[in-house]
C-alpha cells in the first residue's frame with residue numbers, strides 16, 4: 536500500500552535513500568521537512584517500507600525531489616505505482632523533476648510515466664547533464 540510517511544518511517548527512508556546518494560540522510564534531512572509543502576509517499580509491504588517518493592508542492596507545480604525502491608524490490612512496478620499515485624493525488628497543473636542523463640532506469644521510468652524533456656542543465660552533475668522533465672496533469 537501507499538501512504539504519507541510518518542516520523543517512524545525516517546530510518547527506512549534514509550536507508551533506501553542511500554541508493555540515490557550514500558549521504559542521503561545528511562543531504563536531504565527528511566526528519567526536518569516542512570510539511571506545509573513537502574511530503575513523502577511510502578510504499579509498504581507487510582508494514583515494511585520498500586520504496587518512497589519525496590515531493591514538494593509549489594503552487595501550480597509539484598516537484599519530484601527523490602524516488603527510490605529497495606534493490607530487491609525493483610523492477611516490479613513499484614516506482615511506476617508511486618508516480619501514478621502522485622499524479623492522482625496532486626492538485627498541481629504539472630509535475631516536474633530533474634534527472635542525471637546517465638540514470639537510465641530513472642529516465643525510462645519517467646518516460647513510461649509520460650514525462651517529457653523540457654530543458655537541460657549542461658554538465659550540471661560532475662560533467663553529466665541534468666535533464667529537466669515535466670508531465671502535465673489534465
Ligand SMILES: CC(C)(COP(=O)(O)OP(=O)(O)OC[C@H]1O[C@@H](n2cnc3c(N)ncnc32)[C@H](O)[C@@H]1OP(=O)(O)O)[C@@H](O)C(=O)NCCC(=O)NCCS
Nearest residue numbers: 554601602603604609610611612613614615640641643644
Ligand atoms: C529508478 C527506480 C526508482 C525505478 O523503480 P522500479 O520500481 O524498479 O521501477 P518499475 O519496476 O516501476 O519500472 C518502471 C519502468 O522503469 C524503467 N526501469 C526500471 N528499472 C529499470 C532498469 N534496471 N533498466 C532500465 N529501465 C528500467 C522501465 O521503463 C520500467 O518499465 P518496464 O518494466 O515496462 O520496462 C529504481 O531503479 C531505483 O530506486 N533506482 C535508484 C535510485 C534512483 O536513481 N532514483 C532516481 C533519482 S532520485
